[in-house]
Amino acid sequence: MTASPPPLALSDTELAHLRRCVALAAQALDAGDEPFGSVLVGADGTVLAEDRNRIAGGDSTRHPEFELARWAAANMAPEARAAATVFTSGEHCAMCAAAHGWVGLGRIVYACSSAQLAGWLADLGVPPLPVSTLPINAVAPGVIVVGPVPEFEDAIHALHIRRHRPS
């Protein structure tokens, strides 16, 4: 059983959170990391935490969604976690979806899907990833997931082209 996706009607505030995720992804790329960024927003709309990919140091688990899940576990009551939303430039990988599910976080809004990313990486000749590309709900079936959001596709695709085909 998977949660059926709600209609894609994002508020201006939600779109602004996604734009921040894309900016964090660009920061990550500029720092030599992979272009991914994420923002954790509480039920009242407060931005609680944000992070970007930090794998260049050699630890390939340093994904922002994983960091935000652990931050939420350390800093938020279970009810607050369930009412929070994670915005992210790219759909959670299986590891991050599992972490999100284990700590009981709420909704996820992503700009681009794992399926889109897999297609882009294949087009760029990137070798297959070591972890299967699964939709979030294949890992965490109870999580409400919104995405992809088409207006971010070109900007995020461009970041991955820069990452894997530096000019």
Ligand SMILES: [Zn+2]
């Ligand atoms: Zn991940």
